[in-house]
Each structure stands twice: as C-alpha cells, then as structure tokens.
Amino acid sequence: MKQYNIAIEGVEGGVFTQGDSDTVLRAALRAGIGFPYECNSGGCGSCKCEVVSGEVENLWPEAPAITERDRRKGRLLACQCRARTDLRIRMRPQAEAKPMIPPKRMRARLAEVREITHDIREFRFRTAEPATFLPGQYAMLAIPGVSSPRAYSMSNLARAAEGGEWHLQIRRVPHGKATEVLFHHLHPGDEVELDGPYGMAYLRQDVSRDIVCVAGGSGLAPMVSIARGASQAGMLRQRHLHFFYGARTPRDVCGESFLRELPEFGDRIHFHPVVSLPADEAALWSGETGFVHELVRRTLSDRMAEFEFYFAGPPPMTNALHEMLMVGYRVPFAQIHFDRFF
Numbered sequence: 001m002k003q004y005n006i007a008i009e010g011v012e013g014g015v016f017t018q019g020d021s022d023t024v025l026r027a028a029l030r031a032g033i034g035f036p037y038e039c040n041s042g043g044c045g046s047c048k049c050e051v052v053s054g055e056v057e058n059l060w061p062e063a064p065a066i067t068e069r070d071r072r073k074g075r076l077l078a079c080q081c082r083a084r085t086d087l088r089i090r091m092r093p094q095a096e097a098k099p100m101i102p103p104k105r106m107r108a109r110l111a112e113v114r115e116i117t118h119d120i121r122e123f124r125f126r127t128a129e130p131a132t133f134l135p136g137q138y139a140m141l142a143i144p145g146v147s148s149p150r151a152y153s154m155s156n157l158a159r160a161a162e163g164g165e166w167h168l169q170i171r172r173v174p175h176g177k178a179t180e181v182l183f184h185h186l187h188p189g190d191e192v193e194l195d196g197p198y199g200m201a202y203l204r205q206d207v208s209r210d211i212v213c214v215a216g217g218s219g220l221a222p223m224v225s226i227a228r229g230a231s232q233a234g235m236l237r238q239r240h241l242h243f244f245y246g247a248r249t250p251r252d253v254c255g256e257s258f259l260r261e262l263p264e265f266g267d268r269i270h271f272h273p274v275v276s277l278p279a280d281e282a283a284l285w286s287g288e289t290g291f292v293h294e295l296v297r298r299t300l301s302d303r304m305a306e307f308e309f310y311f312a313g314p315p316p317m318t319n320a321l322h323e324m325l326m327v328g329y330r331v332p333f334a335q336i337h338f339d340r341f342f
Helices: 024-030 068-072 177-184 217-232 256-260 279-284 292-306 315-328
Strands: 003-008 015-019 048-053 056-058 075-077 081-083 087-090 104-115 120-127 138-142 150-153 164-171 191-198 210-216 241-247 269-275 307-312
Touching (some): 003 024, 024 081, 138 164, 150 164, 217 307, 256 269
Antiparallel strands (some): 048 075, 056 081, 104 191, 138 191
C-alpha cells in the first residue's frame, strides 16, 4: 500500500501519512491531528482545507458542503479527498478536535439483529479487537456493494470485558442503497469493515449540569449511549437527565425500554416522547404532540441555560433545536453538542 506524506502549512508537528484507502481527514485523525470535522461524509463542511501543493483525488466533487466560492478558491473537503502524491495543505487544527481515541479500521462480524420499531433495527457487530469509543460517538461502516462508507452511531457502551461489541441502531431509508443491504442482504456471520470511533458530540463527564438528550429517528442510538454512560459513570446521583424523543407517529415512538434498564429511571431519568403526526392513530396516542424542539421549550422554558444539551436526528430537527437554544435562549455554545449529518 502506498503512503503519502501530508504537511499542514505553518503548523509545527503537523505532518502525517495517508494510505491509498484513507481520506485526508481520517489519516489526520488517526495521527492524532485536531482536524475539525463533524459528519465525515461531505455534508457539513467543517473539514474544508486548501491544497497548496500536490495532487488529490476528489471523491465527491458535487458534495453539498462545497460552494462555488470554495471551488474558485481551491478548497476541498478533507473527508472527500485522497492524496495521490505528497501534499502540503492549509487548515487550522483545533485542540478540541484532537481525537480522544484515534480511529482504527477493523473487521466486524454481524452477531445479531434486533427489532426496535417497524423501521429501526439494532445491528450488533463484534470485532476481535476491543471496542473503544465514548458514549455518543459513531463508526463508519463499509457496506458491500455501496460505494462509500456510512456513519452509524453506537447505542451501547465500550466494555472491554465483553470483547468488541458495537451496537448500531439503523433506520431503514426508502430506496436507500446502504439500508437495503443491511436490512435484506446482510446476515449474522457476515463480515464488514468498521472504522471508528468518530464524533465530537460525546458525553462530557466533567460537567456538573443536568443533562438533556434529544433524539429523532435513529438519532436514538447516541442518546441512549449517553444516558447509559451518564448512569454508569455515577453522574446521575446528583443530577437529572431529561430524554426527549421526537417521532412522526405513535408507532415510531421508542427509547423508553432502554432507559427503563437504568436504575435512575423515573427518579432522575425522565422520558418525554412527542408525536408530530398523531392524526391517523389518535386513538392510540394521548401524549404530547408537535415537534420535539417545541416540547423541549415547553418543558424546560427559561431554565435552558442550566443544562448540558446533546442531540441527534434529522437535519430539520437539529437545525431547529440549535437555533432555538443559541438564538432564542442564548445557551452557551460550549453546552451544546451534536454532529451534523445530512
């Protein structure tokens, strides 16, 4: 396998190598470089950089995070380009982006599949190496027949005693290439490549504020992991955790069964489900209705700035929540944690 040397212009110690099958971003993170990123898949634009010298392969020239202005200035997404010669690039490393656990590639065997809702399943993978990740992080899964890896969050906790367990909760996407393979063609015993961990929206254990987790769709997985992590770390002995789940219809509501497994449920863990389209199944639902960010506002009101927020879900949900917190209630940026996906 060829190796290319990549130097970050003007940064002392900013030199790393990239192999043929890596991207510039993943190679930097494996080397412990604090390269800013979020989605790792071309949608958010956090990993933009400029190539000063050398040649790259652009894996997705039409990536939505790249604008015409970026193209004119020669900016690329580090998550969507590979070095094809030695490179010199221009970007600004950030200390907070330095990976707590450098990501690794490994073979993962599908051990079990569990139904969560009519369109969400939990795929449990096992690796020969220990699973090392923080609550709230995700992995990149290379799925047979799919051109690029997909990002899926872990719902479990990394316990070395259990071996390498990676529980990924995945929502079936209509006509989605990746979920078509996962839901219909991947079977227990089959192997895939798993690359991780990634993600900046992991549980901060050194914070004393009460916790708010907000999930929609398969954003359930990282929020369940954060709730489990907070419980295991003893963070809920003196704090409360509010868990909001936004569903389209009553049959989409999920999450409570996982929280009930935790000893603090009902005392310090509070589950708040909400349904946005209850009409067809109104007889089955007597709970809250509307959008999940509206329920957060009704429940927490003017106390917003007192909490540490974690959230994951569809872009309209995360965008509305982010705007509400920062603009409507001036919650400090440092108290808001989410990875943008598109």
